[in-house]
Amino acid sequence: MAAAPPSYCFVAFPPCSREGLVVFGKNSARPRDEVQEVVYFAAAEHEPGSKVECTYIEIEQAPRTHAVVLSRPSWLWGAEMGANEHGVCVANEAVVTREPAAQAEALLGMDLVRLGLERGATAKEALDVIVALLEEHGQGGNYYEDGNSCHTFQSAFLIVDRKEAWILETSGKYWAAEKITEGVKCICNQLSLTTKIDAEHPELRSYVRSQGWWNGDTDFNFSEVFSLADDHVTCCSGRESLEKRGGDICAQTMMDVLRDKDSGVCVDSEAFLTTASVVSVLPQDSSSPGIHYFTGTPDPSRSIFKPFIFVDDVKLVPKVQSPSFGDEDPAKKIPRFQEKPDRRHELYKAHERARSVLESDQVGQKLMRIMLELEKQGLEAMEDILTRAEILDAAEVVDLFYDCVDTELKFFK
Numbered sequence: 001m002a003a004a005p006p007s008y009c010f011v012a013f014p015p016c017s018r019e020g021l022v023v024f025g026k027n028s029a030r031p032r033d034e035v036q037e038v039v040y041f042a043a044a045e046h047e048p049g050s051k052v053e054c055t056y057i058e059i060e061q062a063p064r065t066h067a068v069v070l071s072r073p074s075w076l077w078g079a080e081m082g083a084n085e086h087g088v089c090v091a092n093e094a095v096v097t098r099e100p101a102a103q104a105e106a107l108l109g110m111d112l113v114r115l116g117l118e119r120g121a122t123a124k125e126a127l128d129v130i131v132a133l134l135e136e137h138g139q140g141g142n143y144y145e146d147g148n149s150c151h152t153f154q155s156a157f158l159i160v161d162r163k164e165a166w167i168l169e170t171s172g173k174y175w176a177a178e179k180i181t182e183g184v185k186c187i188c189n190q191l192s193l194t195t196k197i198d199a200e201h202p203e204l205r206s207y208v209r210s211q212g213w214w215n216g217d218t219d220f221n222f223s224e225v226f227s228l229a230d231d232h233v234t235c236c237s238g239r240e241s242l243e244k245r246g247g248d249i250c251a252q253t254m255m256d257v258l259r260d261k262d263s264g265v266c267v268d269s270e271a272f273l274t275t276a277s278v279v280s281v282l283p284q285d286s287s288s289p290g291i292h293y294f295t296g297t298p299d300p301s302r303s304i305f306k307p308f309i310f311v312d313d314v315k316l317v318p319k320v321q322s323p324s325f326g327d328e329d330p331a332k333k334i335p336r337f338q339e340k341p342d343r344r345h346e347l348y349k350a351h352e353r354a355r356s357v358l359e360s361d362q363v364g365q366k367l368m369r370i371m372l373e374l375e376k377q378g379l380e381a382m383e384d385i386l387t388r389a390e391i392l393d394a395a396e397v398v399d400l401f402y403d404c405v406d407t408e409l410k411f412f413k
Contacts, residue, residue, distance in 0.1 A: 004094040004189035005029040005272045008265050009158040010257065011165045012242055012249040013182045014284075022282040024160045025254035026091040027274045027300065028080040029267040030073060031144055035343040036276035037074045038296045038320040041118075043067040043085065054078065054115075055331075056105035056141045059133070065118040069308050071276045071294055074322035074343040075145045075331040078110030081278045084117040085310040087290040088126050089160045089280045093189050094143055094153035097171040097226045098213070101152035102140030107133060109155030116159065123161040127168055127177060130157065131201070135173050147337030158187050162282045169193050169222060174207055176200040176222045184249070186239040193222040238265040251293060251305075251379060254279045259301040266301055273298050279305055281386070289392055291382050296320040296405070297351040302358045302368065304375045306404035307382050311394035315402040319346040319409060347405055350412040371411065378404060
């Protein structure tokens with residue numbers, strides 16, 4: 001059974017976060033050579049009876065889909081993490097449970113991230129979308145672009161909006177969820193739900209009793225019931241770092257935690273690398289815009305977080321989008337993954353060329369300081385937007401993410 005990649009997701013609510021802010025963060029640990037792209041899809045209306053082609057299967061399309069911005073492995077349809085125009089953020093974790101994940105192609109956990117964002121205007125709506133699709137279509141199929149081996153996992157999700165968050169953990173079609181409204185919470189690649197369960201699959205408890213995993217005589221503990229032996233301990237190294245900053249957690253705090261290699265939150269191992277990261281700041285006052293910071297490049301300790309704000313006619317950024325191979329993509333042809341095309345986008349290539357310099361001692365440290373100063377300027381500009389009284393002028397930020405990527409590319413050149 002494959003080991004799940006050690007990704008980390010965080011959310012901080014008041015009183016631990018800065019007053020009036022919900023702060024979300026995710027590091028996506030994936031195979032080292034995998035490319036993630038940042039893509040935007042506008043809201044859309046769809047004809048009755050129309051279909052949508054996900055990574056492996058086709059399902060019924062919703063009548064309307066919300067605008068979304070996603071960070072995703074560039075070979076698949078779904079996403080590791082993202083946000084929608086209504087201030088909902090979703091990220092997923094691959095988890096291993098005592099029930100083997102299906103190799104048969106169905107929805108990936110990453111497909112469910114995108115589907116939840118496209119169809120849910122609140123965190124609870126996104127959760128309801130995900131569990132309904134899980135019931136109807138199941139989850140399964142290869143999590144990696146690998147033609148030699150099928151790597152399958154169950155899924156956990158952190159689903160966040162301006163008012164609340166839900167931790168959703170699944171095994172097959174069965175699931176349980178916990179609601180969060182204050183403090184700091186972290187999920188990673190191990191089950192974390194215990195006896196505090198605020199919503200669950202209607203047949204969850206009868207199913208586990210039928211399997212002999214729980215006799216009903218003790219409190220129902222989701223992690224203990226579904227985890228492999230001794231694999232349900234807490235795994236959130238960065239939670240302590242965030243809690244120490246209680247009352248003052250902001251975008252910068254979350255970025256610092258995501259960059260921390262000593263704690264293990266920023267993964268850089270032989271097999272896995274943090275291939276992309278995101279931080280979102282959601283003001284609890286709905287008149288203020290949510291701000292979503294994406295790296296679009298590997299290793300946040302050597303990357304810049306660039307801000308994105310939802311407005312009409314937001315400018316697309318081809319330089320963080322991977323090449324499209326259409327129907328000739330080896331991920332779409334059967335048998336799958338017989339070839340591995342070059343999926344690097346322009347920003348990834350520039351970052352890759354600069355990586356050896358960034359990893360050197362004196363020159364690399366100097367360049368990283370300059371990069372972080374650029375990032376700091378962006379954070380200060382976004383802080384100004386969050387604190388000003390007047391309503392945001394869309395024209396001010398329609399090119400925001402595009403311009404930040406363009407500035408980073410010029411810096412690398």
